[in-house]
Amino acid sequence: MRKIMGLRARCQKVISGTAPPDALDLMAGANASVAFPAPLSARNGTYKVESIHPAFDMVGQSGLALRCPITLREHYAGIYAWDAASEEEALDDPAYEVPEPDYPGPRDLTYATGPEFDLVTGWSRIERIFLSFDPGEASEHYLEYRVEPDGPWMAAGVISEDMREAGGRAYAFIAPANPLARYTVRLTARYMFGESEPLLLTGVTIGAGLPAVSGSAGLGAATFTGTAPGLSSLAGLRVYRADPGAGFAAAVPVSEVIAVTPGGAFEIVAGSFGAVDLIENGEFEDGSAWTFGGGWQQEPGAVRHLPSSADSLTQPVTLSAGSRFRLAVTITGRSAGQVTPQLSGGEIQSGAPITANGRSLQTLTATSGNDTLSLVPSADFDGALTSVTLFVQTVSALPQGPGAFFVVPVLQSGAAAPPSNPIPLTIP
Numbered sequence: 001m002r003k004i005m006g007l008r009a010r011c012q013k014v015i016s017g018t019a020p021p022d023a024l025d026l027m028a029g030a031n032a033s034v035a036f037p038a039p040l041s042a043r044n045g046t047y048k049v050e051s052i053h054p055a056f057d058m059v060g061q062s063g064l065a066l067r068c069p070i071t072l073r074e075h076y077a078g079i080y081a082w083d084a085a086s087e088e089e090a091l092d093d094p095a096y097e098v099p100e101p102d103y104p105g106p107r108d109l110t111y112a113t114g115p116e117f118d119l120v121t122g123w124s125r126i127e128r129i130f131l132s133f134d135p136g137e138a139s140e141h142y143l144e145y146r147v148e149p150d151g152p153w154m155a156a157g158v159i160s161e162d163m164r165e166a167g168g169r170a171y172a173f174i175a176p177a178n179p180l181a182r183y184t185v186r187l188t189a190r191y192m193f194g195e196s197e198p199l200l201l202t203g204v205t206i207g208a209g210l211p212a213v214s215g216s217a218g219l220g221a222a223t224f225t226g227t228a229p230g231l232s233s234l235a236g237l238r239v240y241r242a243d244p245g246a247g248f249a250a251a252v253p254v255s256e257v258i259a260v261t262p263g264g265a266f267e268i269v270a271g272s273f274g275a276v277d278l279i280e281n282g283e284f285e286d287g288s289a290w291t292f293g294g295g296w297q298q299e300p301g302a303v304r305h306l307p308s309s310a311d312s313l314t315q316p317v318t319l320s321a322g323s324r325f326r327l328a329v330t331i332t333g334r335s336a337g338q339v340t341p342q343l344s345g346g347e348i349q350s351g352a353p354i355t356a357n358g359r360s361l362q363t364l365t366a367t368s369g370n371d372t373l374s375l376v377p378s379a380d381f382d383g384a385l386t387s388v389t390l391f392v393q394t395v396s397a398l399p400q401g402p403g404a405f406f407v408v409p410v411l412q413s414g415a416a417a418p419p420s421n422p423i424p425l426t427i428p
Helices: 002-010 021-025
Strands: 014-019 031-034 045-052 066-074 107-112 119-121 124-126 129-134 140-147 154-159 170-174 183-190 199-204 213-217 221-227 234-242 265-271 296-299 302-305 313-316 324-336 339-344 358-365 372-377 382-392 401-411 423-427
Touching (some): 014 045, 021 066, 107 199, 129 183, 154 170, 221 234, 221 401, 221 423, 372 382
Antiparallel strands (some): 031 045, 140 154, 183 199, 213 221, 221 265, 234 401, 296 302, 302 382, 313 372, 339 372
C-alpha cells in the first residue's frame, strides 16, 4: 500500500475540460487513453477519470447539446506491479497488552458495637453494628454483608460522600443486627467505569458471648463474676450445670434468668443463696468450739489424731429432725485408719468411713434427738483434719460434688447466646 500510494503521488499530469458526447460512457474511476496531436503529444497516455458530469445545453449556446465536463489524472498499470520476493517488508507487530484499569479500593475497615450505636425511636431500640473505613479516592461505596459461614449476601446500601465522620472516614451501619450472629462484610468502591476489588471483614458481631467468667463454690451454691455483654436486648444470665467432661450439650439449667446490667460487672449466685455453716471454727484456727477426745490434739490450722484411742472429736449443733444435712470433711497426712462422721444424741446417724486423704462429701439425715456432730476415728487412725462444714440441704441447693458450670446470656426474645467456657467447681 505504501508503494501504491507513493507511485500515485508521482502522477502529476491532470487534464480538465469538456469532452464530446461520445465520452458519455466514461465514469469516475474508469481508465481512458488520450492521444493529442503535436504540440500536446507529451500529455498522451493513460488517465483515470477523477470526475465527469454529463449535462445538456438545452439552448445550444455552447455549440453542442450534450457536454461532458471531465477531469483526468495520469495513471498506469505499473503502479500495482508487485514482486513479493524482493519487495515484501518485515513488519514489526509487537503484542499489545490491554492495560488493566486501576480502581483504588477502600482501606482500614473496622467495626464497633454497644448501646451508643443503637437506634432509639420512642420506646423502640434497634441494635446496630457501626462500620468505619477510609474511603480513599472513591466517592461512592457499595456495602454488603452475610451471616457466617455461608449465608446469602444482602445489600446494606450505598455509602455516598455525605456519610463521613469528622475525621473524613466514611461510615455505615448493619441494622438491625442479630446479637447471636457473626457477619462477613464486603465493601466495594465504585467509579464511573468500574469498581475496586472488594474489601472483606470477617467475624463481625455485636458479641453476645461472655469473654471471661470466674466461679467459686459455696454451701450448696456457686458464685460467678465477670462482665456482661453490652447488649440492649440482654435480659440476664442463666447458669447451667453438667457432669464433668459432658459438655454443654448435656447441661441443665440450675438457675432462673438473673438480671444484670448490660456491659457492667456482675456477681450472680446459683443454688442455696445464704446457706449457713452450722460448724463453728471449722478451719481449726484454735481449739475453741470442739471437744477433743483422747488421741486428738490441736495444730496450726488442723487437729491431728495419733493412733492410740478411738475417742471422738465432737461439736454440739442445732439439727432439725427429718432434715438432710450436707457434710464436708478434709483430711491430710493420713497414713492409717479411718474417720466416721456421725450425728449423735438420740439415734446415731452414721456416714461413710473416710479412708483417704482429700475432701469427703456426704449427706446425713437427722433424727429426733440428734444434737452433736461426732467424728469417730478408728484406734489406728493416723492423720489430720483441716476443714469441716455442715449445713442444711434445701431444695434449691446445687447437686453435691464436682460439676462443670456454664453461664449463658439470655436475650429479651428468650434466645440464648453461646455459653461461657466450662467452670469446674466442686459443690459441698
